[in-house]
Amino acid sequence: MLKDITLGQYFPGNSILHRLDPRVKIVLTVLYIVALFLAKSMLSFVFILCVTVLLVLLSRINLRVILKGMKPILFIMVFTMILNLFFTRGEGEPLVHVAFVRIYREGITTAVYMLVRIVCLLAGTSILLTYTTSPITLTDGIEQLLAPLSVLHVPVHEFAMMMTIALRFIPTLIEETDKIMSAQKARGADFTSGSLLHRVRALIPILIPLFVSAFRRADELAIAMECRCYRGGAGRTRMNRLHMHIRDYGALVCMVLFGAGIVVLNIYTSRIGYGL
Amino acid sequence: MTDPYLQIENLSFSYPAQGEGEAAPVLHGLNLQIERGSFVAVLGRNGSGKSTLAKLLGMILTPTSGKIRMGGKEITDPALTEDELFALRAGVGMVFQNPDNQLVATIVEEDIAFGPENLGLAPEQIRARVDSALDTVGMRAYAKHAPHQLSGGQKQRIAIAGVIAMRPECILFDESTAMLDPTGRAEVMQTVLALNKEGITEIFITHNMNEAVLADRVLVMDEGRIVLDGTPKEVFAQADTLRGCGLGVPQVTELFEVLRQQGLPVGEPVISEEEGAERLYALLNQ
Ligand SMILES: Nc1ncnc2c1ncn2[C@@H]1O[C@H](COP(=O)(O)OP(=O)(O)OP(=O)(O)O)[C@@H](O)[C@H]1O
Ligand SMILES: [Mg+2]
Numbered sequence: 001m002l003k004d005i006t007l008g009q010y011f012p013g014n015s016i017l018h019r020l021d022p023r024v025k026i027v028l029t030v031l032y033i034v035a036l037f038l039a040k041s042m043l044s045f046v047f048i049l050c051v052t053v054l055l056v057l058l059s060r061i062n063l064r065v066i067l068k069g070m071k072p073i074l075f076i077m078v079f080t081m082i083l084n085l086f087f088t089r090g091e092g093e094p095l096v097h098v099a100f101v102r103i104y105r106e107g108i109t110t111a112v113y114m115l116v117r118i119v120c121l122l123a124g125t126s127i128l129l130t131y132t133t134s135p136i137t138l139t140d141g142i143e144q145l146l147a148p149l150s151v152l153h154v155p156v157h158e159f160a161m162m163m164t165i166a167l168r169f170i171p172t173l174i175e176e177t178d179k180i181m182s183a184q185k186a187r188g189a190d191f192t193s194g195s196l197l198h199r200v201r202a203l204i205p206i207l208i209p210l211f212v213s214a215f216r217r218a219d220e221l222a223i224a225m226e227c228r229c230y231r232g233g234a235g236r237t238r239m240n241r242l243h244m245h246i247r248d249y250g251a252l253v254c255m256v257l258f259g260a261g262i263v264v265l266n267i268y269t270s271r272i273g274y275g276l
Numbered sequence: 277m278t279d280p281y282l283q284i285e286n287l288s289f290s291y292p293a294q295g296e297g298e299a300a301p302v303l304h305g306l307n308l309q310i311e312r313g314s315f316v317a318v319l320g321r322n323g324s325g326k327s328t329l330a331k332l333l334g335m336i337l338t339p340t341s342g343k344i345r346m347g348g349k350e351i352t353d354p355a356l357t358e359d360e361l362f363a364l365r366a367g368v369g370m371v372f373q374n375p376d377n378q379l380v381a382t383i384v385e386e387d388i389a390f391g392p393e394n395l396g397l398a399p400e401q402i403r404a405r406v407d408s409a410l411d412t413v414g415m416r417a418y419a420k421h422a423p424h425q426l427s428g429g430q431k432q433r434i435a436i437a438g439v440i441a442m443r444p445e446c447i448l449f450d451e452s453t454a455m456l457d458p459t460g461r462a463e464v465m466q467t468v469l470a471l472n473k474e475g476i477t478e479i480f481i482t483h484n485m486n487e488a489v490l491a492d493r494v495l496v497m498d499e500g501r502i503v504l505d506g507t508p509k510e511v512f513a514q515a516d517t518l519r520g521c522g523l524g525v526p527q528v529t530e531l532f533e534v535l536r537q538q539g540l541p542v543g544e545p546v547i548s549e550e551e552g553a554e555r556l557y558a559l560l561n562q
Contacts, residue, residue: 136381136382136383164380164381164382165380167382168379168380168381168382168423171422171424172376172424175424216377217374217376217377220372220374220377220378221377221378221380223331223336223372224370224372224377224378224380224435225380225390226336226365227334227336227365227368227369227370227439228369228380228390228391228394228438228439228442229362229365229366229391229394229395229442230390230394231362231394235394235396236393236394236396237393237396237397237398237399237402238389238393238399238402239385239386239389239392239393239399239402239403239406240386240389240399241399
């Protein structure tokens with residue numbers, strides 16, 4: 001039953017976004033986020049929406065999947081919108097004035113901009129990173145992108161190794177949890193009824209054997225790794241090295257143009273007096 | 277004829293004492309020589325010190341006293357530098373019992389690459405070694421699979437591939453078939469025998485008599501000592517000593533022993549089932 005859990009939110013595929021170098025995708029994501037926060041005018045938000053829709057199309061991931069991914073933060077979105085709607089003070093007369101509630105034109109635009117920003121932030125980053133990059137590729141990307149930092153004693157390799165081992169053992173431990181749960185059920189344990197406290201207490205007989213076994217595994221794995229001459233990142237080479245292709249350079253150029261486009265649109269709209 | 281790969285002199289070992297108690301020695305002054313390219317099975321009941329011996333040979337533990345020489349180099353020399361130890365360790369591979377706890381990476385070929393990567397080889401060299409290791413264990417088709425999608429026997433063959441990609445002279449197997457079903461066992465044994473043919477010295481710890489029978493030489497350990505040492509035939513002829521060590525003998529051997537006790541002229545001890553069948557056939561025809 002636990003086996004059905006999918007790891008991360010990676011959707012295997014062969015789109016251009018799937019094939020981009022993970023290092024490039026990390027850089028793209030950072031650029032994309034910066035660009036989102038540069039946007040200030042109506043035109044630039046329209047531009048952002050168009051680019052995000054383009055990303056969705058390029059990734060060939062079902063739109064419904066992406067919308068479903070936003071459900072958990074629906075509350076935050078609504079909350080931010082309401083705050084912006086009611087608490088933005090604008091110049092001129094309020095559009096609505098009932099008792100102490102005043103809604104200005106600026107309030108509506110900020111609320112809408114905020115919504116666009118959050119939706120695009122979430123859709124864009126998840127499409128660029130988590131949906132189209134397998135966790136292990138992402139780990140490789142982070143390791144090789146941040147490798148220069150190890151000069152400053154940042155434990156980049158150690159972090160990547162930890163991630164790899166975690167990813168390797170998650171399915172194993174899930175399988176084990178399943179087995180332990182069945183074993184405890186066979187002894188009459190009940191995980192599904194009773195008060196919350198009762199159900200939490202029922203988890204203890206699962207967690208303890210799971211931890212004991214995880215530590216035993218860690219011990220054996222450490223010995224096996226030592227036997228295979230592991231001694232940290234120093235002097236270690238990699239079989240698969242990441243290579244930049246033309247498409248990767250192209251993607252970087254596009255993203256820089258995207259950022260530049262937003263800045264230009266900001267300036268343009270403020271010139272013709274269509275600010276906000 | 278003698279080209280000793282492994283020489284053990286007066287090897288003793290005790291684990292650090294726990295709490296107040298004295299540290300009880302686990303190995304008592306072992307002496308042993310193993311020929312290059314031989315396939316040695318090690319038998320012994322639980323707690324007889326087999327894994328401890330394997331860990332000493334694999335340089336995971338250091339002996340309390342005594343010497344181990346491997347391929348002409350003394351691996352227990354306290355003057356060895358970190359780098360020399362590293363180079364020596366690459367010459368000995370170890371395969372353990374639980375295949376799940378030996379695989380490091382999330383993709384089969386990357387796991388096999390793990391050892392060569394640690395040795396600091398060039399990417400093309402690593403690729404070549406990974407491919408040839410995959411061929412040796414017959415798992416080329418699974419290069420891109422995730423370990424958890426494989427059967428136990430397949431996982432264990434990947435673990436073996438990970439070890440042979442380091443091109444060791446010697447491989448230690450510590451109950452590497454114990455968690456496998458008969459198919460998995462057969463797969464692993466086939467790989468083990470094939471590697472021995474290629475000249476790799478193998479030390480194979482097992483509780484399975486039928487596997488021990490396939491070796492050139494069988495060692496029986498009990499309470500940290502080597503009790504019996506010889507060809508499978510010689511060792512399994514000593515059924516009483518074996519029983520004293522908490523071990524059994526292969527079923528065929530036992531059958532012929534009972535027949536001999538009944539006064540039948542069955543000849544010398546038999547260890548393989550085929551040979552047993554032939555003898556029985558001859559006996560029935562008389
Ligand atoms: N880490 C340890 N610390 C202390 N004592 C240990 C440790 N590991 C093993 N021993 C003890 O050393 C003795 C030999 O253990 P060893 O694991 O070598 O036996 P074995 O022959 O491999 O047994 P098995 O067939 O169960 O694998 C046992 O008495 C055991 O209790
Ligand atoms: Mg053992």
